[in-house]
Amino acid sequence: LYAGLRPGVTRESFEAALRGGEDVSGLLQRIDSAAGDAMFLPSGRVHAIGAGNVIVEVQQNSDTTYRVYDFDRPGLDGRPRELHVDASLASIDWDDVQPGLVVPDGETLVRTDVFAVERWVLAAGRQRRATEPGECAIVSLLEGAVAAGGLPVSPGELALVPADAADPHLRAGQDGATVLRITMPD
Helix, strand or coil: CEEEECCCCCHHHHHHHHHCCCCHHHHEEECCCCCCCCCCCCCCCCEECCCCCCCCCCCCCCCCCCCCCCCCCECCCCCECCCCHHHHHHHCCCCCECCCCCCCECCEEEECCCCEEEEEEECCCCEEECCCCCCCEEEEEEEEEEEECCEEECCCCEEEECCCCCCCEEEEEEEEEEEEEEECCC
């Protein structure tokens, strides 16, 4: 993963490299990642996803994405995708240097005022309530097998457990399950 800036990178040095056509990924903090790692990306943290990563991205509702550099990859139409250099430079947090991976607090990976993400490890055959009355949850299966409300969830799929679910439980399969549970705090 590339997230935040390397020590000594300034707006001026980043902008000069960018406008000079350089690959600016070398100016970003490179973080080795492995299965199960988590990263929090607050607003203003410049970031890119390196090759070989499969991610579950949970984010605040937003229609804004600024692409500052695109590794010279073409879009689906074969042409370079639009870059948003000026908007990106205005929104990057230039004091965001060397961020690290999330250190879980028990099952909690991230808790903000907009969303919370928990990683649950369910033993074989274990059942756990995914929601409380009046609360909905989104569940993503990372590994193993799980059913949400009696319906199977495949690895990589997301399942919505509605607030009024007749059966708000998750049930792990015979080999157990690891799931992400995403909720919206009160």
